[in-house]
Amino acid sequence: MNAPAFSFSAALPELFLSLSGLALLLFGALTGEKSYRRVAALALIALLVAAVLVLFGAGARSVEFGGLFVVDGFGAFMKALVLLGAALGIVLSLDYNRREELERFEFPVLIVFATVGMMLMISASDLISLYLGLELQSLALYVMAAFRRDSVKSTEAGLKYFVLGALSSGMLLYGASLIYGFTGSTNFAAIAGAVSGVVKSGAPVPLGVLFGVVFVLAALAFKVSAAPFHMWTPDVYEGAPTPVTAFFAVAPKVAATALLVRVLIEPFGAIAPQWQQVVWLVAVLSMIVGAFAAIWQTNVKRLMAYSSIGHVGYALVGLVAGGPGGVSAIALYMAIYLFMNIAAFSVILGMRVQGRAVERIGDLAGLSRTHPLVAAALAVAMFAMAGIPPLAGFFSKFYIFDAAVRGGHYVLAVVGVLTSVFGAFYYLRIVKLMYFDEATETLDRPFPASLGAVLAGATLFTFFFFLAPGPLVRAANAAAASLFPG
Amino acid sequence: MIQAIAFYLFAGVMIASAVMVVSARNPVHSVLFLILAFFNAAALFVLLGAEFLAMILVVVYVGAVAVLFLFVVMMLDINFALLREGFMRYLPVGGAVGLVLLAELVFVGMAWIDAAGSAQLRAAPMHGGVDNTRALGRLIYTHYALVFQASGLVLLVAMIGAIVLTLRQRPGVKRQDIGRQLSRTRDTGVEIVKIKPRTGV
Numbered sequence: 001m002n003a004p005a006f007s008f009s010a011a012l013p014e015l016f017l018s019l020s021g022l023a024l025l026l027f028g029a030l031t032g033e034k035s036y037r038r039v040a041a042l043a044l045i046a047l048l049v050a051a052v053l054v055l056f057g058a059g060a061r062s063v064e065f066g067g068l069f070v071v072d073g074f075g076a077f078m079k080a081l082v083l084l085g086a087a088l089g090i091v092l093s094l095d096y097n098r099r100e101e102l103e104r105f106e107f108p109v110l111i112v113f114a115t116v117g118m119m120l121m122i123s124a125s126d127l128i129s130l131y132l133g134l135e136l137q138s139l140a141l142y143v144m145a146a147f148r149r150d151s152v153k154s155t156e157a158g159l160k161y162f163v164l165g166a167l168s169s170g171m172l173l174y175g176a177s178l179i180y181g182f183t184g185s186t187n188f189a190a191i192a193g194a195v196s197g198v199v200k201s202g203a204p205v206p207l208g209v210l211f212g213v214v215f216v217l218a219a220l221a222f223k224v225s226a227a228p229f230h231m232w233t234p235d236v237y238e239g240a241p242t243p244v245t246a247f248f249a250v251a252p253k254v255a256a257t258a259l260l261v262r263v264l265i266e267p268f269g270a271i272a273p274q275w276q277q278v279v280w281l282v283a284v285l286s287m288i289v290g291a292f293a294a295i296w297q298t299n300v301k302r303l304m305a306y307s308s309i310g311h312v313g314y315a316l317v318g319l320v321a322g323g324p325g326g327v328s329a330i331a332l333y334m335a336i337y338l339f340m341n342i343a344a345f346s347v348i349l350g351m352r353v354q355g356r357a358v359e360r361i362g363d364l365a366g367l368s369r370t371h372p373l374v375a376a377a378l379a380v381a382m383f384a385m386a387g388i389p390p391l392a393g394f395f396s397k398f399y400i401f402d403a404a405v406r407g408g409h410y411v412l413a414v415v416g417v418l419t420s421v422f423g424a425f426y427y428l429r430i431v432k433l434m435y436f437d438e439a440t441e442t443l444d445r446p447f448p449a450s451l452g453a454v455l456a457g458a459t460l461f462t463f464f465f466f467l468a469p470g471p472l473v474r475a476a477n478a479a480a481a482s483l484f485p486g
Numbered sequence: 487m488i489q490a491i492a493f494y495l496f497a498g499v500m501i502a503s504a505v506m507v508v509s510a511r512n513p514v515h516s517v518l519f520l521i522l523a524f525f526n527a528a529a530l531f532v533l534l535g536a537e538f539l540a541m542i543l544v545v546v547y548v549g550a551v552a553v554l555f556l557f558v559v560m561m562l563d564i565n566f567a568l569l570r571e572g573f574m575r576y577l578p579v580g581g582a583v584g585l586v587l588l589a590e591l592v593f594v595g596m597a598w599i600d601a602a603g604s605a606q607l608r609a610a611p612m613h614g615g616v617d618n619t620r621a622l623g624r625l626i627y628t629h630y631a632l633v634f635q636a637s638g639l640v641l642l643v644a645m646i647g648a649i650v651l652t653l654r655q656r657p658g659v660k661r662q663d664i665g666r667q668l669s670r671t672r673d674t675g676v677e678i679v680k681i682k683p684r685t686g687v
Contacts, residue, residue: 011632065632106650109646113639128633133636140643143651147650149651
């Protein structure tokens, strides 16, 4: 057989980032523990350079490396989001890691390798590259969850995430092997050909393929923490060090959502009616769990975990709606979700009473009097997450429900609107705490500058998005269109 | 003919050493018999024409797994005689499970249907004179180069993770510093003490 011609430039951002990760690892190992700040700064630069490479490399769709790797507009959009989320994750971790004595150079290196895994996931066009990307990402995340190894909660989070993650990987592999067995290929294009061939011939879709799709779907629902596969999320979010939680809440979520969208639409687009029922159920359950289970939480990280479950539910509504409209709504939703979450977590990371990190929701009481600007920014983030106009969160939900209604999924849209009304309860409770309650212990001043800068940026984006939604919406539309060639 | 003899030789030695793994009183002997069993299994793979699998079995199982077992057996003081207590008590249930498995194997064997042409496929595992190490190499380093590199990264991350989560710098650990050893002189190393007779040190 002939060696396929490789176009390495297609995977330039991934190659660049992996090599930077290796270089940073060597640099850190040679200069010792005190090199944390320099390694973090270099990792930040590497992530931003990779983002530039992704944006400049975005062009026509091309499948490289013998069908293992696809470059398209959708991938570029999602990769840019992931890289942005990872870069912000590093910025957010600087202050916290210094105070909590977590300054170890492996932290940024693991973020870089996890990001490489996410980019590989987003670009996967074969079940094998999908699996390896997912494992590269997950393995780095397991370690990060247990990063504070002297804390029982953190090690528990890491172990729980690892065991359940291994279970979901097992389900993914089982599903993938069924799909391979019944379609004869692991390549997305070949699977799509086999599946659409069966559909066109009018024969029933083989049960094995459907089983395989359901297993893969369950495994990926675990990775995006959609109900009913969300059980690990609150514990892991609570136990992991807060910067790691902030990173978990944005980058891996965006990457896994992108992967889910690509897997369902590219190889299995022809049997959409079959998987749409499953995604419908997962979306409804996630929205309900996200809205109701969060009400009783007292820990702000657990609250954010349930909030993220709810948000994934809304994003999946776009997948049920299907078509370029639905996918574009998902892309937009994830972009805005990233900014809202970064804003919320930069406040959570700054929550300290007398130098000690606190994470109870009650600790936010009276924030408006001690930190008026921070309180205002968090209020914007909470109003946005609740979906109150004219903030960015309203538009992301609007596009999702618009796609659902256009697709004729009225029940889904109604459930979505109802759960966002219920969900607004706990977001607004935080606003009430900050503005109308008396503080028992006031949070420390001054608010760390690095967190303040990120918070200001994310808040300005969320607040003023309505003035110029055009560029992002157009980018999301272009990204979605690239998934539906012809 | 010679193949059949080789097969029965390797298979017989393998089963005998497997029995010894379970029944040997000394756990170190068990591990050594395990290594013998691995080698014979590798020889069986060679007979089947799967020389790559045979090499991997020797390298991974003998080179890494069995040595690891040996370390565990030698480092940890596990009382294997105690573990083996109650053998007779568990024999009925264990034997029953074994019998069920055997019966199922027999049923599978009776219901086995060879697909058309499978005999030829088994008889000629090589295509066009390419042995399977070469064939795997051609696939892994060309078609699957990307995922090969990605799996390298996965292993690297696993290694980083193991070090991050377990390595700790212990204070007060004595390390060898060759430079310091060599720069030692008689003055720093030897102390002359005058001791009065009959007082002791």
